[in-house]
Amino acid sequence: MAGRNALLAPAARRLNRRELGAALALTLIAAIDLTSPASFVTRSFAQTPERIVAAGGVITEVLYALGLQDRLVGVDSTSQFPAEALKDKPNIGYVRALSAEGVLSLRPSLVMAITSAGPPDAISLLNEAGVRLARIPDDMSAEGVVTKIEAIGAVAGAAEPARRLAAQTKARFDELATLRTALPAKRRVLFVLSLQNGRIMVGGRNSSADAIIDLAGGINAAAAVEGYKTMTDEAIIAAAPDAILMMRNSGNHDTATEALFALPAFSQTPAAAQRAHIVMDGLYLLGFGPRTPAAARDLMAALYPGAAIPPLKTAAAP
Amino acid sequence: MTLAARPGELAALSSLAAFAAGRRRQAVLAVVGVTLLCLVLAIVATGQGAVQIAPARVAEILMAKLSGQGELLTGRDALVVLNIRLPRVLLAMLIGAALAISGALMQGLFRNPLADPGLVGVSAGAGLAAATTIVLGDRLLAGTGFKLPFAALPVGAFCGGLISTLALYLIATRQGRTSVATMLLAGVALGALAGSLTGLLAFISDDRQLRDLTFWSLGSLGGASWAKLVIVAPIVLPLLLAVPLLARGLNALMLGEAEAYHLGLPVQRIKGLTILLVALAVGASVATAGVIGFVGIVVPHLIRLAIGPDHRLLLPLSALGGATLLVGADIAARLIVAPAELPIGIVTAAVGAPFFLWLLLRRANHVDL
Numbered sequence: 192m193a194g195r196n197a198l199l200a201p202a203a204r205r206l207n208r209r210e211l212g213a214a215l216a217l218t219l220i221a222a223i224d225l226t227s228p229a230s231f232v233t234r235s236f237a238q239t240p241e242r243i244v245a246a247g248g249v250i251t252e253v254l255y256a257l258g259l260q261d262r263l264v265g266v267d268s269t270s271q272f273p274a275e276a277l278k279d280k281p282n283i284g285y286v287r288a289l290s291a292e293g294v295l296s297l298r299p300s301l302v303m304a305i306t307s308a309g310p311p312d313a314i315s316l317l318n319e320a321g322v323r324l325a326r327i328p329d330d331m332s333a334e335g336v337v338t339k340i341e342a343i344g345a346v347a348g349a350a351e352p353a354r355r356l357a358a359q360t361k362a363r364f365d366e367l368a369t370l371r372t373a374l375p376a377k378r379r380v381l382f383v384l385s386l387q388n389g390r391i392m393v394g395g396r397n398s399s400a401d402a403i404i405d406l407a408g409g410i411n412a413a414a415a416v417e418g419y420k421t422m423t424d425e426a427i428i429a430a431a432p433d434a435i436l437m438m439r440n441s442g443n444h445d446t447a448t449e450a451l452f453a454l455p456a457f458s459q460t461p462a463a464a465q466r467a468h469i470v471m472d473g474l475y476l477l478g479f480g481p482r483t484p485a486a487a488r489d490l491m492a493a494l495y496p497g498a499a500i501p502p503l504k505t506a507a508a509p
Numbered sequence: 510m511t512l513a514a515r516p517g518e519l520a521a522l523s524s525l526a527a528f529a530a531g532r533r534r535q536a537v538l539a540v541v542g543v544t545l546l547c548l549v550l551a552i553v554a555t556g557q558g559a560v561q562i563a564p565a566r567v568a569e570i571l572m573a574k575l576s577g578q579g580e581l582l583t584g585r586d587a588l589v590v591l592n593i594r595l596p597r598v599l600l601a602m603l604i605g606a607a608l609a610i611s612g613a614l615m616q617g618l619f620r621n622p623l624a625d626p627g628l629v630g631v632s633a634g635a636g637l638a639a640a641t642t643i644v645l646g647d648r649l650l651a652g653t654g655f656k657l658p659f660a661a662l663p664v665g666a667f668c669g670g671l672i673s674t675l676a677l678y679l680i681a682t683r684q685g686r687t688s689v690a691t692m693l694l695a696g697v698a699l700g701a702l703a704g705s706l707t708g709l710l711a712f713i714s715d716d717r718q719l720r721d722l723t724f725w726s727l728g729s730l731g732g733a734s735w736a737k738l739v740i741v742a743p744i745v746l747p748l749l750l751a752v753p754l755l756a757r758g759l760n761a762l763m764l765g766e767a768e769a770y771h772l773g774l775p776v777q778r779i780k781g782l783t784i785l786l787v788a789l790a791v792g793a794s795v796a797t798a799g800v801i802g803f804v805g806i807v808v809p810h811l812i813r814l815a816i817g818p819d820h821r822l823l824l825p826l827s828a829l830g831g832a833t834l835l836v837g838a839d840i841a842a843r844l845i846v847a848p849a850e851l852p853i854g855i856v857t858a859a860v861g862a863p864f865f866l867w868l869l870l871r872r873a874n875h876v877d878l
Contacts, residue, residue, distance in 0.1 A: 265848065284849025287717075288724045290731055292593050293848030295585060296559035307717055312732030320588050398716070418715045 239348035240301030240323065244294055246286050247305030250327055251276050252480040253343045254303075257352050265297040267308075272474045272482075291316035303346060305329040331402040331479050333364040340481060356481060362505040363484035364406075370491060370500055371408040378494050380409040380469075381432035381462070384419050386446055391456060393422045399477040404436070406483070407490035424456035433461045434494055438473035469493045536816040539826060547602070547833040554598045554840050559847040560589045571595075597733035600741065601839045602832035604730070604798050605808075607745040607790035609831020610752070612805025613812075613824055617759035618783050619693055625805045626791040629677060629696025631670050633703035635795035637710075638669020639725060644710040644718050662725075663740070663796035670792030673699055678784055687780050689766065727852030728801035730839050737797050744793040748786045749828055755783055756820040763818065801854050803861025804831050810868055834860075 244265040245251045251270035254263055260276075267286040270276045283293050286305065291313040294302060301323045308314070308326075317324055325346040327339060337357045344353015382400035384392040394400025395416035404411045412432035413422060422430075435457065437446060452463040462468070471493075475486045484503060492500040556567050570590045573582055582591070608626075615624040626632050642665040677699055681692035711722055758779035761769040770776045794801070808830040809823065816822050838856040845851055 268849070281848050282846075284846070285720075285724070287720055288729065288731070288850070288852070290559065290843070290848065290850035292589055292843070293559040293850055295589060295593075296561070296848050298585075309721075310729075310732055312734065316593060316734075319592060320585060420712070 240299075240346075242298055242300045243347060244283060244297055244299040244302045245270060245304075246283065246289060246294075246302065246308040247327065247329065248272065248286075248474070249329065249339065249478060249480040250303050250305060250343055252478060252482070253340050253353075253356070254347060256356060256481050257344060257347070257349050259347055259349055262347075264299060265294065272478060272480075289313045291320070295320055295322070301325065301346065303327060303343065329479070331399050333361075333368075333406065333484075336479055336481070336483055337361045337364070339479075359505055360481050360484060363488075363503050366503050366505060367406065367484050367487055367491075370488070373498070374408045374491075374495055375498060377408060377410050378433040379412040379431060379461075380404045380407075380434050380436050380494065381412040381427065381430060381460075382436045384438070386451075386454075390421045391424070391427060392419055393427075394418075395420055399479065400436070402479070403476055403483070403487055403490065406487035407494060409434070409490075409494055424454075427456040428459045431461055433465070434467035434469055435460075435462050436469045436471070436476075436490070438476060439470050467494075536822050539812070539815045540822075540829075543826060543829045543833055547829055547836065550833055550836045550840065551598050551602070554601070554836050555590065555594050557840060558589065558594055558843055560585070562586050562590065592734070596735050596738050597730050597839065598836060600733040600738055600797065601730050601835040603738070603741050603745045604794040604801065605804060605831035605833070605835025606828035607741075607748060607794045607831070608801060608804040609808035609827040609834070610748060610824055611787045611790050612831075613809035613820070613827040614755065614759070614783050614787050615805070616809055617755075617762060617820055617823075618780060619689055620763060620765075621693070622810070623806070624693070626787055627802065627805070628700070629693065630673050630698075630700030630703060631677075631696075631788055631791045632795060632800060633700040633707070634673020634676075635666040635670035635792050636726065636800060637703040637707045638672075639666040639795070639799075640707045640710045640722055641665065641669075643721050643725065644714040647718070663737075666796035667792040670795060671788050673703060674784055674788035678781075685777065687777065689780070724852060725799045726854070728799035728854035728857075729850070729852050730798050730835075730842075731850055732797070741793050741797050744789050748790045749825075751782065751786055752824045752828070753821075755779060755786075756824050759783070759820040759824075799852075799854065801835070801857055803857045803865065804834055807857075807861045807864050808834055 241262055242264045243254065243259070243262050245254060245263060246267045248267070248269035248271060251263065251266045252272050254260060255273050255276065260279075263276075263280055265283045266276050266280045267283050267289070268277070269286050270280075281297060283289055283297070287307060287309045289308060289310070294313070294317060299322055302317055303325045304314070305327050306329060314324070325342075327342050327346075328335070330336070330339060337360055340357040340360060341350075341353055344350050344356070347353070382394035382398075382404065384394060384400070386392075393413040393416065394404075394411070395418055396411065396414045398418050400419075401411045401414065412430040413420075415426075415430070416422065435451065437451075448466060448468040451457055451468055452466065457463050469490065471486070471490065475482055476490070478486070488500065488503050555571075556562070556564050566586055567590055570582070570587050573587075574591060611626050612624075615626060615629065616622055618624070619629075639662055642662045646661055677692055677696050678687065680695045680699075681687050681689075707722075711719060714722060758769070758774055758776075761772050761774050762776070762779070764772075766776060809827045812823055812826045812830050816826065834857070835853070838853055838860065842851040842853045842856045
């Protein structure tokens with residue numbers, strides 16, 4: 192018995208030695224390469240980038256609006272408008288979980304990324320690879336949208352059309368501001384992101400929903416909470432919204448108005464009394480791109496049906 | 510101290526030895542097979558990716574690097590092979606080995622085939638610390654003009670794993686003796702506590718932080734770099750080197766804690782060392798690659814099925830098997846949806862969970878382990 196035990200021991204010892212050797216080799220290889228990480232940088236700053244990768248849905252939207260889609264060689268998974276973007280272009284994945292090699296495989300001459308794009312490791316590898324990288328701030332305000340369009344156009348080598356699109360967008364935001372001043376008493380809007388398992392998730396202050404409600408001349412009824420949070424039935428009754436705003440096709444089926452106002456949380460609200468249930472396309476509503484003034488205007492028209500809100504006059508395309 | 514020289518221990522271990530020696534041929538086959546598979550997968554992983562590079566060109570770049578010819582080492586191909594793929598393959602091997610061997614050590618220590626660093630709260634502790642850095646880091650520094658340093662998340666996760674293990678150890682140790690049963694129960698409780706606090710952080714996080722948390726909890730080797738490798742290697746390699754010291758002790762522990770003690774084994778020291786090494790290895794891997802599930806459970810079980818429960822072979826082979834599994838899973842993660850990338854935790858769990866179920870069903874007509 193003991194003899195058999197001894198038979199096994201040399202095999203195990205050999206293996207351990209092999210492990211040790213492999214382990215040492217790994218450390219050595221790692222140490223060697225640390226000395227020369229910057230030696231691969233070959234930068235080329237072309238004036239007009241021919242192969243653009245967009246990381247951020249709003250960037251894709253603006254590039255399409257500027258007619259630059261032929262130069263777009265890759266988009267991220269949030270690039271859902273226009274719908275053909277994700278059908279026609281390779282998908283580089285979710286904007287906050289990009290893969291450096293995946294982006295490089297598209298041989299981009301310019302990567303345009305909103306500031307929240309990441310992870311930092313992938314961004315720094317792209318930098319190391321000498322890819323021209325432009326960060327676009329993703330601001331959720333009228334001024335933010337205008338500067339965003341100008342910034343995207345400037346780095347894409349289409350500054351002039353972008354200026355026109357930005358000026359138009361600004362004019363439409365100004366028009367919207369004028370419409371806001373003429374509104375009757377402001378209505379309280381509750382943005383409901385989801386209604387799953389009886390948990391009601393609403394858009395609080397500093398959320399994209401809060402920003403669009405503000406632009407449309409409403410008051411966010413959920414301003415007591417920060418970001419997207421679940422709210423209790425009682426809190427919703429206390430918030431007394433005049434209208435419930437929801438997204439169309441946000442993964443679940445649309446909630447029917449009758450079913451919504453049958454829920455205890457909503458049945459006691461002023462919104463239920465007026466059957467004020469507004470359903471809009473999520474990307475249109477919360478995209479914060481060139482379509483935002485129109486989205487805010489549509490929301491305004493839905494919120495104040497008695498006020499006869501006119502359509503925006505300024506032309507849309509560049 | 511030469512444990513093998515003690516006749517009492519030899520007698521006690523003889524049944525184990527007979528069992529293992531009967532599987533000697535299988536063991537040799539397993540060692541050769543897993544080593545070959547690991548090498549093949551490592552070569553495939555270095556050669557394949559979203560960027561198409563001919564195998565000859567990959568070989569050329571690697572040879573140029575090894576022989577120090579500088580002119581081939583510029584350009585996109587060289588960057589992809591040397592700075593993206595190679596560190597990634599090596600990191601996958603190190604983390605795979607660390608996770609699998611941690612699983613094997615935990616299962617040996619707790620004499621429980623279901624034990625895993627996840628079960629005793631080490632992963633949850635590391636996860637809580639990482640969530641704290643993601644959610645509260647920005648908030649604490651808001652307005653100070655400082656940005657969260659790049660290393661805050663890995664360092665935080667690492668400390669979290671270590672602190673939770675230390676707490677576990679202190680709770681379970683009375684008068685210098687550690688009760689494994691208390692430790693298992695305390696681990697479950699600490700894991701639940703860490704999980705609830707992580708949930709609280711997820712609740713107060715904003716949209717962006719919540720998505721960071723989600724992706725982090727799915728794991729990814731996307732952030733591999735030589736710098737990270739140099740941080741992980743010194744933590745994982747000692748674990749691999751310590752394997753021979755622990756294998757005999759864990760074999761004896763299979764007979765029971767008291768029995769092992771009466772065999773003259775330094776039971777307390779073996780337990781302490783095992784726990785420390787597992788905490789270090791899991792902390793380091795969670796810190797660099799996020800949470801990667803199921804490697805710690807699946808790999809040791811596979812190896813045990815192939816070669817039996819002798820830790821002298823089980824531990825090193827688990828390390829090798831873990832490295833193989835993670836390199837393979839990473840190839841899948843990188844290629845399935847290229848040019849995008851799947852979180853690797855999805856791949857390992859997709860393979861691991863069905864396998865685990867199969868294992869559970871199989872146990873109905875299988876004696877043990």
